[in-house]
Amino acid sequence: MMKASVKGKYDGDKSTGVGSLAFNAGDLKLRATMTDATLVAGPTLNGLSLAVEKPGFFIVEYNVPKKDVRFQFMNTVRVAEKPLNLTYIHSRGDNRTVVDGSLLIDPANKLSVNHTVGTNNCKLKYTYAHGRVATFEPCYDLARNVWDFxxxxxxxxxxxxxxxxQTSSKLLGVEWSRTSRSTGSFKVCASVNLAEEVKTPKLTAETTWNLEM
Structure with missing residues (x-):
């Protein structure tokens, strides 16, 4: 089965588009992704990336114009009978490695850690899900000593x-979204910087269409 998706985004006076085409090859999924820059002046290699994925195990993505490779490996281990999901991401171009871990304490509580190897960048996030209705997520940035909520x-x-x-930038945001596995999704965001004298809201809209062939 082949799947295609098209994403459009409107950010102020700028509109962008991203399209992807994926199909299964046994246990692997092959995917090609392109942006509007690939077709507007082209066709060209700008904005084109190719990926090989084994869901739940690894993703290898190649950025064609930048000649850059990104590796992502996923694994799950058990700690005190609790599932710990681990993700290792390495970008060869900027030589950056990120390790992400999330420990599911119970169906309502989860603890997550995100750390950039070789730096002080580390974020701790606690997630509390109140049934299937509401979710609360405080996040602490150790490097900057600030909280996000x-x-x-x-x-x-x-x-x-x-x-x-975001307490550091005093940025307040509101987002409304809907997700459908069959037809796609959309998201509308509004944000305002409370630190600015003239508090002008910034609006963005994003929608995705999914097709199966």
């Missing part, structure tokens, strides 16, 4: 409203 609530079935606040 996110609260989301499910409304009207598949719709989710999410509010975020």
């Amino acid at each position: 996110a609260v989301s609530r499910r409304v009207y079935g598949d719709d989710v409203v999410k509010a975020t606040y």
Whole structure:
């Protein structure tokens, strides 16, 4: 089966598009992704990337114009009978390695850690899910010694409203999204910087269409 997706994004006065084509080859999934830069002036190699994925195990992605390779490996181990999901990401171009781990304490509580190897960048996030209705996510940035907060609530079935606040930049955001495995998804975001004298909201909209062939 071959799957295609098209994503469009509107950010102020700028619009962008991303398309991807994926199909299964046994246990592997092959995917090609291109942006509007690939076709507008072309066709060209700008914005083109190729990936090989084994879901739940690894992803190898090659950025064609940058000649850069990105490796991602996933694994799950058990700690005190609790599942610990580990993700290792390495980008060869900028020689950056990120390790991400999430420990599912129980269906309602999860602890996550994100660390960039060789730096002080480390974030700790605690997630509390109140049933299938609301989620609370405080996040602490060790390098900057700041907190970020996110609260989301499910409304009207598949719709989710999410509010975020970044204490370091005093950026307040509100997001409304809907996700469908069959038809795609959309997301509308509004943000405002409370530190600015003139608090002008910034709006972005994003939608994705999924097709199966």
